[in-house]
Amino acid sequence: MAYEEKTDWLPDDPINEDDVNRWEKGIKDAHTDLAAHKNDMNNPHKTTKAQIGLGNVDNVQQAAKKDFDQHHQDQDRHVTKEERQKWNDGQLFKITADNGTQKINLTSGSFYDSLKDVGSVTFYGTNAVTDNPSDTSLRGMQLVGQPGIGNGYAVDVKGNAWWFYYNSNQTAINWYPIESTTDVQSKIDAHANKTDIHVTKSDKDKWNNAQLYKLTDAQGFRTKIPDGTDLLTLPTGLYFAVGNVVTNNPVAGDASWYNYDVIETGNGGRKTILASKSYDGTFWMATIHTDGLFKGWNKIETETESQKKADKALFEAKSFVQENYSNDRLTIITGSNAITDARTGGDEYPKGITMMDIGQGNTTGYPLTYGVVKNERYSDYRFAQYFYGTGNESGTYFNSTGVWLRHWWSGSGWTRWSKISGFAHANIGTTGVQYLDSTEHTKIKFNRKIKDSHNAFDINNNRFIAPNDGMYMVGTGLYMINYPSYINFLVKVYLNGTHYKNLDHLRGYFNNSSTEMNVSLNGNATVPMNKGDYLEIYCYCNYGGDMSLKRGVADQKGMFNFFDIQEIGGLNYPRVD
Template sequence: MDIQKPRRFETSDRAHADIFNEVLDQLNENDELVGQRAEEAEKNAKDYTDHGIKQLKALAQLVKITDDTGVEKLHIQDGDALAQLFDLGAGFHTFAINTAASNRPPGSAGYVRGTFLNCGSDGYGVVIATDTTGTIFTNTINSSEWKGWRTLETESNSQVKADKALLDAKHYVDTNFTNEKLTVLTNVIGDATASGDNYPVGITFMNINNNQTGYPLSYGFLKNEKWSNYRFTQYFYGNANYSGIGSWIRHWYSTSGWTNWEKISGFAHASLTMSGRQGLEKQTTPKIKFNKKVIDSHNAFDTTLNRFTAPNDGVYYVSSGLFLENWETYFNFHLFIYKNGSLYKPIDHYRESTGGGTAREGNEFFINVNGSAVVPLKKGDYIEIFMYVGYDGTKPRAVSDQHPHYNYLDIKEVSGLNFLT
């Protein structure tokens, strides 16, 4: 009911009426003022409330994460749990998954309850959940692809695994590391130039597999005998095939570094001869064709190329001899060792003029040329035998096959340290 204004007094005695009417006018004016101020207060209160709501909305997301009773928003009884979670749309959601549902965490017990932060329809989000045993599971979706459930380790499970690892380690050490056994390094120091200070103290073994960093061979294994950074010797053993036979040694001293590798066993040796007769054309320098192996310890001689290739760095003693068909005229035979296709050293020179000119060319005159030299070789260097052939007349010369034991090439590795230049 609205407030009514009191009526003015109207009497024949106007003087008395004006006295009361003045009071009534003041009351009416006060009522109007009160009403005006009440309207202003109501408007201010509404403006204040609207402003506060706007601030609240700016500071908080007014989205429910549970239902009206406070339990999980989504209760999944069956079907694909992850698909139903994602269908909730963007936001932060609570859920529970029954045991009948699919795509729940593997190995989880009872109901699985948790939260899902869905970052939008483009397919990003994260799930954190726990089962009735307290085991925690996580899953993420990235570009609409679920990455799979992961189980967070519990303290008790971690302790079980730690205890087992300790027992396994103790068993391994007790089984493999005794006074009767040595240590095999599985984390190989693969660079031959690496500091000897990096190696552990003791006697250890390492495998070398297709290594090109400076070991004597690409394949083999190492034995390290280390007392300290100033008492360290390393042995390299090649694999037991033709090209990998041999043992090498070097030493480490912390202030001066590694010594050069020096071979100490498995020295290469080869002995060659020839089958058949090799004709020698006048005024030429042909390669001598040693085409028959007597022995070749490292399979280093190629009979198709008539060439010995060094299987490793070293110093090699080379000796060769030939039995030549000759005639009594002027002749000049010069026997050479070639290294890598070029003259290295002459090892014999036989020049003579018997009877003068070609007067006695009908007389056969067999001769033997032979010699030797020490040749330093790097791995991959090769050796061949050549001979200069000079003579007068028309009778052909040749390496004879009448006495094959006179035709030979012997090569012996005499030092595993290539100290010559």
């Protein structure tokens, strides 16, 4: 009897013995039906192979696992990894037929009538083949490196051999004969046996140290020139004569004895003649150019005579300079010609290098109120002006040392002065203990000068005042009194009374000691300043614990408490934002 379910239960319906027995029987019947279905191997649901994703499987018998394992272990049928390394770089196409014979038959009029039409091959062909270097059949091999480029070798049935080369830019194959050692040796032997082209040892012995053309007479002396001879007509040789009996002599009418050396170059009539007086060694030289024109005589000075003339020229030059020029006359501008107003345009200055004195109390725009100016003006677009302090550091003139530079450019005028030497430096310390109020910014009283190159530090106001426009490096160190509790120290540099940059920061809880603890605060920063700007050091302090235990700057030497300022650049460039 089929299981009958009850689906109208209410919350207060009683459950009796019949209900429980009905449930137990339903469970048993379900297990019985499930077991019967599980053991039914006749495909009771008529499931197809397509429904389970095997629609492409053929209805054929599959191999048994032992047969599959036997096939898997068959090393004769499978390619191993070692064989693949061996074959990866192998020949990817054949250059011979399977039986090892020539693969390509080059036949006239066919597709394979020229080696330029095939790839890497061995070949053979008849004498009718295009580009054949022989009158008979060829045998050979060609290798193609890339499309349009090939080279190889070939031999014909007569035993002649060639190597060849072509590329895509050539209309024909270039053939080059390969000679046998027998042929090469025969040519060498034929050349070696020639006697009309080689110099023998006897020839060399005959010619060594020989005179190739006669320079002297038969006795080895200079040849005497006949009276009235034109020197310009003489061939190469060594000659002598009395000067006034030949024409075109270096000094007309001179009756001195002369020696003449005539040298022809053999190049279109070029000729050089050297002439010298026998008794004083005076020399002349003349040339005739290929155009046949006589260029005249040039006297060749001796070292002694040349030195005499050089000494005379130097003496005369010094005398002329000393009489007409001096450093004052060349470079220093004085009086009404001097330009002492710094606002004057660069186009008003003279060209060249000039110097001018800037007198005491000048307030027209120079870096100092007095000094020296050097002008280097090449043009309105190449002009540099230097201002030099006098270097007087006595008394109150502590800042009179230094060099400044500015440039002039027509159209934009003078640049600002840029200091290039004599930079300022100050090293200032403290005296005594300086306590700090909690939650306050306190200015540190740096009041002990250690160094101050330009007397730029005011110990009354504890500030550094910039003596010049420029970039300054600021560094500070503070040795602080502290106790074991919360502490917050922040060291700052102020520019013109306003916080500019932080230099150091220490914040945290200190509880590892029952006595006071000293800590060091150190930092540095660069600060651009204009002349008259001032710098100060402030320290913010906040602390917890016993408020009667005040924090502050300890009484220490300059190695602990210091305010260092170093001028490092002579121009305060404008900000870019």
